[in-house]
Amino acid sequence: MTRITAVKTYDLRFPTSNTLSGSDAMNKDPDYSSAYVEVSTDADDGITGVGFVFTIGRGNDIVCAAIDTMAHALVGRNVEELLDNMRIAWDLLVHDSQLRWLGPEKGVAHMAIGALLSALWDIKAKRAGKPLWRLLGEMEPEELVSTLDFRYLTDALRPEEAIDILRDGQRGKQERIANLLEVGYPGYSTAAGWLGYSDEKMIRIAKEETQGKGFTLIKLKVGQNIDDDLRRLALAREAIGPDVRLAVDANQVWDVPQAIEWINAFHEYDLAWVEEPTSPDDVLGHATIARAIDPIPVATGEQMQNRVLYKQYLQANAFGIMQIDATRVAGPQELVLEYLLAAKFGKPVCPHAGGVGLCEAVAHFAMFDYVAVSGTTEGRVIEYVDNQHEHFVHPTEIRNGNYVAPTAPGNGTDMTLETARKYVYQGN
Amino acid sequence: MTRITAVKTYDLRFPTSNTLSGSDAMNKDPDYSSAYVEVSTDADDGITGVGFVFTIGRGNDIVCAAIDTMAHALVGRNVEELLDNMRIAWDLLVHDSQLRWLGPEKGVAHMAIGALLSALWDIKAKRAGKPLWRLLGEMEPEELVSTLDFRYLTDALRPEEAIDILRDGQRGKQERIANLLEVGYPGYSTAAGWLGYSDEKMIRIAKEETQGKGFTLIKLKVGQNIDDDLRRLALAREAIGPDVRLAVDANQVWDVPQAIEWINAFHEYDLAWVEEPTSPDDVLGHATIARAIDPIPVATGEQMQNRVLYKQYLQANAFGIMQIDATRVAGPQELVLEYLLAAKFGKPVCPHAGGVGLCEAVAHFAMFDYVAVSGTTEGRVIEYVDNQHEHFVHPTEIRNGNYVAPTAPGNGTDMTLETARKYVYQGN
Incomplete structure (x- = not known):
């Protein structure tokens, strides 16, 4: 058994507004930025999970602060249990009964959760030795669907329909x-x-x-x-x-x-x-x-x-x-x-x-x-x-x-x- | 002329989860909290503007961090110019071309802006010697409407319609x-x-x-x-x-x-x-x-x-x-x-x-x-x-x-x- 030992964020900003690359009708002077996160474990496999949120400059620090706060829910957790069904980590973060007030499920808080869940999936894919597209594409339909949250979606898409879609996707x-x-x-x-x-x-x-x-x-x-x-x-x-x-x-x-x-x-x-x-x-x-x-x-x-x-x-x-x-x-x-x-x-x-x-x-x-x-x-x-x-x-x-x-x-x-x-x- | 000299936040949390006051089907154990902000000026009128964001515990620090970052747009600004038409402060915060990416206009970033704009309106009302309801209620329709942002609303409500509604509201x-x-x-x-x-x-x-x-x-x-x-x-x-x-x-x-x-x-x-x-x-x-x-x-x-x-x-x-x-x-x-x-x-x-x-x-x-x-x-x-x-x-x-x-x-x-x-x- 291994545990998550640390979550570290980096507020990275690139001065792209110097060249107006990235300029449009709404975003006149973006400085392309990344609230980048590394999730470490005590496994001796040398694997670090990474995730990030892209922003365009000011406020990248707010996203880093959100990731730092959210990380409390993960540090010390059993890695294998989390990777076995990523729904556990989703529920810990998306359905935290207090953090939910900050959205629900939108904006800074939601993007921060995305960076952390990406980092966990990164560990899962690296441990499996596969690029993420292939890990996802080769999961059994039932296994993948069991990680997904259909709350608020069932009037449009139910879990059984999702499994059917993925089963159809097996051919070829x-x-x-x-x-x-x-x-x-x-x-x-x-x-x-x-x-x-x-x-x-x-x-x-x-x-x-x-x-x-x-x-x-x-x-x-x-x-x-x-x-x-x-x-x-x-x-x-x-x-x-x-x-x-x-x-x-x-x-x-x-x-x-x-x-x-x-x-x-x-x-x-x-x-x-x-x-x-x-x-x-x-x-x-x-x-x-x-x-x-x-x-x-x-x-x-x-x-x-x-x-x-x-x-x-x-x-x-x-x-x-x-x-x-x-x-x-x-x-x-x-x-x-x-x-x-x-x-x-x-x-x-x-x-x-x-x-x-x-x-x-x-x-x-x-x-x-x-x-x-x-x-x-x-x-x-x-x-x-x-x-x-x-x-x-x-x-x-x-x-x-x-x-x-x-x-x-x-x-x-x-x-x-x-x-x-x-x-x-x-x-x- | 006076200037904004400081913006100070307080992460206040009340242990309400002890009593289950506030408990409902989604929010099982809220700790009622306030990301509270004070906006100070160099006027010698003793007035401090206050605003806040209500949260239910974890993540209140993220809102404080957002207010702190947003505050950079206000510190040093001419207070009278801001109070004269609050649309200026709205545009500085809501339409900041980089911060906008964090929403747009939703979640942590939007709530943080709300706390700062509330604090400015608080200064305006205190300087006028009126409770806010009365300050708003006694503004001329055109003056109040000039502070409002109709972007994304004009298919439902145009400024001239808003003025008409407020003019009707003058009677009695x-x-x-x-x-x-x-x-x-x-x-x-x-x-x-x-x-x-x-x-x-x-x-x-x-x-x-x-x-x-x-x-x-x-x-x-x-x-x-x-x-x-x-x-x-x-x-x-x-x-x-x-x-x-x-x-x-x-x-x-x-x-x-x-x-x-x-x-x-x-x-x-x-x-x-x-x-x-x-x-x-x-x-x-x-x-x-x-x-x-x-x-x-x-x-x-x-x-x-x-x-x-x-x-x-x-x-x-x-x-x-x-x-x-x-x-x-x-x-x-x-x-x-x-x-x-x-x-x-x-x-x-x-x-x-x-x-x-x-x-x-x-x-x-x-x-x-x-x-x-x-x-x-x-x-x-x-x-x-x-x-x-x-x-x-x-x-x-x-x-x-x-x-x-x-x-x-x-x-x-x-x-x-x-x-x-x-x-x-x-x-x-």
Whole structure:
């Protein structure tokens, strides 16, 4: 038997606001940051579990403080008992009767829980010698479902339905694993699209990302000025040609009536989706927008607080493309639930990534979905931006526009702390 | 000109889990707590602004950490400029482009902002020599509306509509102020209803609260065991007689199908409302429940994260009684918006209170509504529990079951720190 001996957090901040990489209509000057956590045990296997929350600067310390407080529930616990059914750790953290008041299940507290649960799954995957996508994809349907919390979901997805979905996902699994290891999973690029970039820089990067790197979808940020948006869309379409798909992202900048009016000026650009037209909390607003801008699909999810919101978006048909984020919700179990909900309602999931560590983290869930849930990559792409990958022990690799399937054991988000410690926040 | 010189937080925790006062189906052992903040200036008027976030124990330190981080945006600022239009402080905190990532507008970060904005409004009211309800009620409609943020609301409530509602509220205002000062505002009691209490204790307190103290509505906690619920409802109805209203509160314990089945066993008890049947995030779920249990009204709001959720509940007709909480959202400006939304959709608001400081705080908003928005107390009551009032400089007073209108300048939540400092958390 081994025990959890320590939980240590690092407030890491990268000064990305210097370059306006990452700038959009809502986030004018992000400093990409990570509230990074290491969970240690007294096993002599050399394994440390890692997790993190991505933020964009100020407030990263608050997330670290939340992780530190939540960690009290784990230190001293029996590791094998926790890893045997991760539902125990979920209940300890998500259903702590006092901590629950801080959400419930949203914001800083929920993201902190996600980092800790990710770190435990990282230990489980490392002990099993498998990358997380493969650990999840090779768990028996009943075993995986027993780790999941269906509270507040049963009007949309019941445990028996989840097991059925995963049973269906068993057929052809070995070929899909082989295919994934050979060709990878489709990515798309947001590198050209930041609002802080000049037209020339946008065009140059759009060409590099598509003709050079092989991405078949790029995304531009919009929503600050409609004339700029239309000019940039025309320039981008000209640069990438008719066969590359083009999506846009407003980062929540509009109200519902304004979103409809603005997006309806975009119809001629054959958009793959319009992302985050308004508040992520507004299920009914997104449903109204989705009806009004048809056939342009609405996409959202990078700031979706929890599974209860996803459930409603699916019930209300409020988006055409479901997005997810690796560090917004309570870790792998909630991400698996998100994919199961999407499968139940037949929506494709295109994960949000780009922020420090998000590409490394979210690829595992998209690949798990391909292997064991939806069984397809049709209409599915993972966001990619070439940011801060050099700080990871196993950085995301892109080949021919595809994410290469990770093979190292674990969740893939170990940072090379000799580099990253240079970025430990010193206060302001 | 004066400046903000310091923001100091206190992590105050009261060991209420010893008595099971406050226990319900979801919150088995709360330790009522306050993340309390003082905002000081260099004015020589002796005024300190106070605000707080109510929590139920673990995690109160995380809220204090969030307030400390947010405070950087205020220290050194010109006080008069901030007080002149509180929209500036709202924008500094709610729309900080980096901090926004922690929500947006929900959970720990949003509650921390609420405590700081409350403290600024407290300074404004104290400098004006008025209780907050009267300061808000006597502001010109245009002046008050200029402090409010309608982002994400304009599909339901536009600024010009808000001004119209407040203009209508001018008629008869002086008589209502006089009436409020004379008779107060109706309260209701939850003192009898905690799940941890024996039947005998529940009956005794139910009689004291109604026949003794004059409350005309009491509330029982339900949702742990249906046989217990039905027995307690029958006993309570017998104890209070047919003329006192009876509400129940499930504290989010059910899923949607289970809520409908459970509540439909309650029809014979003539319930004033069923509170928090499921997750506060589930707009569509509440709408489904509301339709299925008609004519019993659904009530919710004490954990409603922000104005975007209230908007949707109103648009979807998902509750019959709107509740609000004084420290869940971003302070007085968001609370005023909640009342304006309720007025637009014609729903009565019955505020949540009872936790340490919540009665003191929320009464000001209910009274502002009576004076300047809805103009009525018909169908409206403020929750009351006799908890921790002794720690306040101006504790809530109840007379004949009514909240007495506060007359002391400010928001009414100054704590007597000689007492409260005994409860500063020493760590675990």
